Amino acid sequence: xxxxxxxxxxxxxxxxxxxxxxxxxxxxxxxxxxxxxxxxxxxxxxxxxxxxxxxxxxxxxxxxxxxxxxxxxxxxxxxxxxxxxxxxxxxxxxxxxxxxxxxxxxxxxxxxxxxxxxxxxxxxxxxxxxxxxxxxxxxxxxxxxxxxxxxxxxxxxxxxxxxxxxxxxxxxxxxxxxxxxxxxxxxxxxxxxxxxxxxxxxxxxxxxxxxxxxxxxxxxxxxxxxxxxxxxxxxxxxxxxxxxxxxxxxxxxxxxxxxxxxxxxxxxxxxxxxxxxxxxxxxxxxxxxxxxxxxxxxxxxxxxxxxxxxxxxxxxxx
Numbered sequence: 001x002x003x004x005x006x007x008x009x010x011x012x013x014x015x016x017x018x019x020x021x022x023x024x025x026x027x028x029x030x031x032x033x034x035x036x037x038x039x040x041x042x043x044x045x046x047x048x049x050x051x052x053x054x055x056x057x058x059x060x061x062x063x064x065x066x067x068x069x070x071x072x073x074x075x076x077x078x079x080x081x082x083x084x085x086x087x088x089x090x091x092x093x094x095x096x097x098x099x100x101x102x103x104x105x106x107x108x109x110x111x112x113x114x115x116x117x118x119x120x121x122x123x124x125x126x127x128x129x130x131x132x133x134x135x136x137x138x139x140x141x142x143x144x145x146x147x148x149x150x151x152x153x154x155x156x157x158x159x160x161x162x163x164x165x166x167x168x169x170x171x172x173x174x175x176x177x178x179x180x181x182x183x184x185x186x187x188x189x190x191x192x193x194x195x196x197x198x199x200x201x202x203x204x205x206x207x208x209x210x211x212x213x214x215x216x217x218x219x220x221x222x223x224x225x226x227x228x229x230x231x232x233x234x235x236x237x238x239x240x241x242x243x244x245x246x247x248x249x250x251x252x253x254x255x256x257x258x259x260x261x262x263x264x265x266x267x268x269x270x271x272x273x274x275x276x277x278x279x280x281x282x283x284x285x286x287x288x289x290x291x292x293x294x295x296x297x298x299x300x301x302x303x304x305x306x307x308x309x310x311x312x313x314x315x316x317x318x
Contacts, residue, residue, distance in 0.1 A: 002026050003029070004067060007071070013167075013216060019043075020217050029064070029066075030050065031064065033051065050063040054096025055091050055096055067107070069112070070111045075114065083140075090139065097146075098147075101150055101151065108160075111151070113162070117273055120134055130166075151164045166236060168208070168273060169237075170211045171185040171299060173306070177310070198259070200244055204243065207243045207271075207274065250292075254297070
């Protein structure tokens with residue numbers, strides 16, 4: 001069994017990954033500043049927790065020093081949040097990634113990094129593949145692209161084993177639904193549960209390649225087990241393009257009285273997103289994604305039963 005570190009381990013994807021790693025018997029270290037992650041997601045029986053920021057270079061180095069594998073999921077998320085405070089977004093997402101890589105340079109740890117499909121930005125060509133030109137439209141996307149550059153540079157210049165995954169709209173259990181910058185699916189489900197209308201920015205024709213968190217975990221665990229590395233980015237999505245209107249129709253199966261407010265489009269929002277999963281399927285041939293409707297139903301059921309456990313976290317403001 002390996003000693004594995006997870007930055008952002010108190011967050012949505014991170015806490016799911018920590019539980020999966022511990023279940024397989026790995027020794028797990030978690031780093032999280034709890035700015036958006038939840039202390040309640042930290043189980044001291046299955047992990048060692050370090051409450052610190054990615055920008056705290058010296059204590060970060062000490063916390064990660066013994067890890068053989070680092071899943072670097074910690075980040076300052078949200079496009080709107082980055083528009084309000086771009087410097088803070090850069091500090092955590094770009095410089096924080098550099099700090100993680102500095103540790104790996106000295107220890108030889110294999111670094112898995114969660115980038116974002118937002119790096120494609122103004123490139124409207126669909127579906128996306130990893131050879132396409134990138135054009136970030138927001139500070140969040142730019143910070144992720146900067147971090148990608150550091151990942152590839154450390155892989156090339158220092159031989160750090162890297163796996164650079166571009167996430168596409170991940171959703172599922174443990175995702176916070178209740179703050180200003182919450183992702184669309186948990187936010188909509190939560191509002192529907194309260195009998196409140198949901199907000200759609202635009203006409204609803206915009207589309208996303210939604211990815212269930214279980215699929216992300218399967219990729220991460222398989223990549224660690226087989227020591228999958230790649231010199232460039234790997235898009236983590238299976239080409240399942242779904243419009244917001246289609247998503248609303250599926251939600252109405254569970255919430256027949258769902259009301260919708262259509263609002264003007266938001267600055268920085270990408271119109272459409274879809275991946276061409278050729279590279280992903282070549283590198284991870286045994287991973288089969290969960291059907292979207294099944295994943296949506298599982299997420300709804302989880303929020304109905306456990307939603308309060310993730311709905312009372314720290315206020316996310318700038």
